[in-house]
Amino acid sequence: MTAITEAAVTQRKGAGGWRWSGRIFLLLLLGFTVMPMIWMFITSLKTGFAAMQYPPQWWPSEPTLENYWRLIDPSGSVGRDFVQYFLNSVWVSTLTTILAVVVAVPAAYAFSRFRFPGRTFLFFAVLLRNMFPAVVFLVPLFILMKALGLVNTHGSLILTYLTFGLPLAIWLLKGFYDNIPVQLEQAARIDGATRFQAFFLIVMPLSTPGIIATSIYSFIGAWNEYIYAYTFLTRHDQMTLPVGIQRFFSENATDWPGLMAATFMMSIPVVVLFLVLQRYFVRALTEGAVKH
Amino acid sequence: MAQVVLKDVVKNYGDVYAVNHVSLTVEDGEFVALVGPSGCGKTTTLNLVAGLIPMSGGTISIGDRDVTDLDPKDRDIAMVFQNYALYPQKSVYKNLAFPLQMRKLPKDEIDKRVQAAAKTLDIVHLLERKPRELSGGQQQRVALGRALVREPRAFLMDEPLSNLDAKLRVQMRSEIKRFHQDLNATIIYVTHDQLEAVTMSDKMAVMNGGFLQQYDSPANVFANPVNMFVASFVGSPAMSLVPLTAVTKGTDVVLASPEGWELPLNAANAKKALSAKSNKVVLGGRHSTIKVHKAQVPGSVPGKVYTVEPTGDVTFAQVFVSGAVVNVSVDPTFLLRPDEPVFIEFDQNRMHLFDGETEMALKLAD
Ligand SMILES: Nc1ncnc2c1ncn2[C@@H]1O[C@H](COP(=O)(O)OP(=O)(O)O)[C@@H](O)[C@H]1O
Ligand SMILES: [Mg+2]
Numbered sequence: 001m002t003a004i005t006e007a008a009v010t011q012r013k014g015a016g017g018w019r020w021s022g023r024i025f026l027l028l029l030l031g032f033t034v035m036p037m038i039w040m041f042i043t044s045l046k047t048g049f050a051a052m053q054y055p056p057q058w059w060p061s062e063p064t065l066e067n068y069w070r071l072i073d074p075s076g077s078v079g080r081d082f083v084q085y086f087l088n089s090v091w092v093s094t095l096t097t098i099l100a101v102v103v104a105v106p107a108a109y110a111f112s113r114f115r116f117p118g119r120t121f122l123f124f125a126v127l128l129r130n131m132f133p134a135v136v137f138l139v140p141l142f143i144l145m146k147a148l149g150l151v152n153t154h155g156s157l158i159l160t161y162l163t164f165g166l167p168l169a170i171w172l173l174k175g176f177y178d179n180i181p182v183q184l185e186q187a188a189r190i191d192g193a194t195r196f197q198a199f200f201l202i203v204m205p206l207s208t209p210g211i212i213a214t215s216i217y218s219f220i221g222a223w224n225e226y227i228y229a230y231t232f233l234t235r236h237d238q239m240t241l242p243v244g245i246q247r248f249f250s251e252n253a254t255d256w257p258g259l260m261a262a263t264f265m266m267s268i269p270v271v272v273l274f275l276v277l278q279r280y281f282v283r284a285l286t287e288g289a290v291k292h
Numbered sequence: 293m294a295q296v297v298l299k300d301v302v303k304n305y306g307d308v309y310a311v312n313h314v315s316l317t318v319e320d321g322e323f324v325a326l327v328g329p330s331g332c333g334k335t336t337t338l339n340l341v342a343g344l345i346p347m348s349g350g351t352i353s354i355g356d357r358d359v360t361d362l363d364p365k366d367r368d369i370a371m372v373f374q375n376y377a378l379y380p381q382k383s384v385y386k387n388l389a390f391p392l393q394m395r396k397l398p399k400d401e402i403d404k405r406v407q408a409a410a411k412t413l414d415i416v417h418l419l420e421r422k423p424r425e426l427s428g429g430q431q432q433r434v435a436l437g438r439a440l441v442r443e444p445r446a447f448l449m450d451e452p453l454s455n456l457d458a459k460l461r462v463q464m465r466s467e468i469k470r471f472h473q474d475l476n477a478t479i480i481y482v483t484h485d486q487l488e489a490v491t492m493s494d495k496m497a498v499m500n501g502g503f504l505q506q507y508d509s510p511a512n513v514f515a516n517p518v519n520m521f522v523a524s525f526v527g528s529p530a531m532s533l534v535p536l537t538a539v540t541k542g543t544d545v546v547l548a549s550p551e552g553w554e555l556p557l558n559a560a561n562a563k564k565a566l567s568a569k570s571n572k573v574v575l576g577g578r579h580s581t582i583k584v585h586k587a588q589v590p591g592s593v594p595g596k597v598y599t600v601e602p603t604g605d606v607t608f609a610q611v612f613v614s615g616a617v618v619n620v621s622v623d624p625t626f627l628l629r630p631d632e633p634v635f636i637e638f639d640q641n642r643m644h645l646f647d648g649e650t651e652m653a654l655k656l657a658d
Contacts (some may be wrong), residue, residue, distance in 0.1 A: 183377035186344045189364040190371045191438070192394030205381050 037267075044068070044260035051256045067261035082262060084237055085244030090269070092154050092240055093222040096161040100169045100218040101211060103162075108173030109199065113182065123174075126167045134164070134227060142231055156232045157240070161225060165218040172217065176210030177203070212280040220270055241266045293478045294355030294445040295320045296341065301350035303336050310336040312502035313350070318446070318495075321476045323469075325489035328499035329525070334482040335374075337499070338448050341480060343367050354445050365394070370439035374451040376431045378423035384410075384434050385419040391442045409437045429460045436471070446478040453488065465492060486526050490514065498522050520651040523576050523644060529608060529619035532582075534575045535648055536614065538565040547575055549614040553593050558640045564654040565645055572648025579608065579621040581642040584628070585635040592635035600628050611636060 043051055045063040073079035111123050141160055142151070150156040180203055188198035226242040233239055245266065248259035274281070296318040303311040311333045318324045326334045339345045341352055343364040351360045359367045378387050388409055392402040410416045413433045423431055432452065439447055452468070453461045469492050472479055483489055489496045490510040498505040498513060506518045517523035523531045536547040545562035546554040557565055565573050585592055595613040602624055609628050611618045613636055620636065622628065645654040
């Protein structure tokens with residue numbers, strides 16, 4: 001243990017130059033990803049006139065929260081729509097996530113623990129869906145949804161998102177269950193648990209970080225999806241945020257500050273989710289479920 | 293506690309027979325060691341007794357109940373796993389309490405039993421810790437404790453000491469033995485370490501390739517191994533085996549080597565040698581029954597020293613005899629050098645003879 005740590009330390013010292021160049025690279029990358037977000041936020045605080053000024057104001061001379069009030073003020077038409085889109089997005093993403101997890105947990109466990117005929121084939125068949133670009137399925141799925149009478153319902157989106165989210169969720173969770181020693185369940189079964197109890201009381205709690213990570217993936221996937229939402233929904237009261245905020249573009253003028261405020265609001269749930277759960281998320285990605 | 297009976301138990305994975313028609317009775321209160329090299333089917337056998345995997349054939353009963361089709365939870369057994377399998381998210385206390393909670397015991401009864409088991413195993417001060425905060429030896433104790441709280445009909449242990457360091461292993465060995473004596477527990481103990489099996493068990497079941505080779509007391513297995521596998525597996529250093537040819541010379545029977553030397557056999561051994569399927573006979577001898585001479589004496593055969601390992605009390609040496617390695621032990625004052633020619637004398641009354649074709653021990657027909 002100490003020998004390993006010491007070795008690691010020496011190695012790190014030796015690689016000091018690399019470490020610094022690595023940091024600079026990460027810093028550049030950070031700037032590259034954060035700058036647009038900062039600009040988005042700053043723009044959202046401007047008036048429509050200030051937003052169009054050239055040269056741009058780095059910080060608005062008269063910062064205003066007006067754009068945000070407009071979005072959440074239910075008496076205005078913008079506010080009514082935005083709140084509706086927001087709720088639609090929350091509903092679709094949450095339901096997609098819950099369904100994905102509820103189906104993926106037992107499926108992943110089965111793929112991990114049981115040997116059954118066609119197991120390998122099925123597992124790759126599940127992933128096949130994710131090997132094609134999303135648009136490939138746009139027309140076939142639209143026809144299918146139409147035949148099912150689901151066009152213009154949230155059901156069409158949830159079903160579609162599950163076809164993306166579920167394979168990923170199963171794949172992620174299977175990795176988790178693979179890492180949980182089968183002896184834990186065996187011990188539980190000998191200690192008096194049924195198979196189901198052994199799973200529910202011992203294995204499931206150990207896979208919590210995996211379930212959380214999987215949920216975040218599913219949620220973000222559904223939350224940001226645009227193409228399908230744009231195609232399947234035409235009614236305004238059904239639209240989700242990515243489609244809905246298009247109404248800030250209009251034929252003659254784009255309401256940039258309003259659009260930026262809406263976009264900023266849209267990113268809040270994801271960011272909050274991430275901050276609250278990042279502890280699990282990082283653990284999920286770095287160490288697996290159980291240390292050996 | 294109860295008797296455990298395996299009848300004609302089979303477990304196969306396709307063409308791989310992990311357990312091949314094993315029958316074996318563990319008497320009430322007996323400590324049986326299931327021993328054999330890695331991959332011989334020990335864990336599979338234990339898992340079958342526990343009911344963790346479905347059997348391909350045969351029956352198992354515990355006490356007076358046929359448990360063949362029962363779930364593990366209904367077999368009333370406890371198990372200690374090689375990797376301990378402590379529930380990582382639960383404290384030591386909750387690990388010990390889990391089997392009792394599953395059996396719906398009242399809270400104060402659970403507490404009483406957990407405290408008692410913790411006291412027995414000297415882990416009271418660890419009760420609030422999580423398994424990952426324990427050393428290997430402490431985890432081992434907790435695993436034992438979890439088996440102990442419940443007063444099951446039988447204990448199953450799968451290499452419980454193999455992850456401990458040598459010193460701790462010896463200590464835990466005697467503790468488990470004590471635990472067996474105090475509780476008068478029925479224990480099936482899996483190990484790949486023949487020394488563990490010999491020192492701890494009332495009876496040892498030697499397995500190889502899914503087959504049960506021999507089931508007897510360690511003393512009997514040691515003294516009368518049924519075949520060459522058991523002979524070379526049990527005992528350290530291993531029994532030496534020298535393949536030779538039985539030749540009848542007038543009234544005498546000798547074992548002849550390709551190099552040309554001959555070892556005359558006494559009457560009993562001659563009879564054994566002649567009962568072999570062919571004239572191929574394998575001579576076996578344990579180091580304690582072999583004498584080493586610097587000059588030829590009657591009944592000795594030539595060899596050449598290969599390695600010399602002084603241990604203080606006794607010096608072990610390996611000697612090449614007719615192409616085979618023979619383990620011998622000599623007094624530390626008897627100096628041997630590598631490559632030195634020596635003469636090896638087997639004790640006619642304690643030597644073993646095996647059929648070179650079937651590898652089975654040759655016995656006198658009674
Ligand atoms: N689930 C399984 N699928 C296929 N083969 C297995 C399985 N479990 C065990 N085996 C095989 O059965 C044999 C016995 O295994 P095991 O009982 O674990 O041996 P031991 O515990 O004596 O080391 C081995 O050859 C192993 O490869
Ligand atoms: Mg094993």
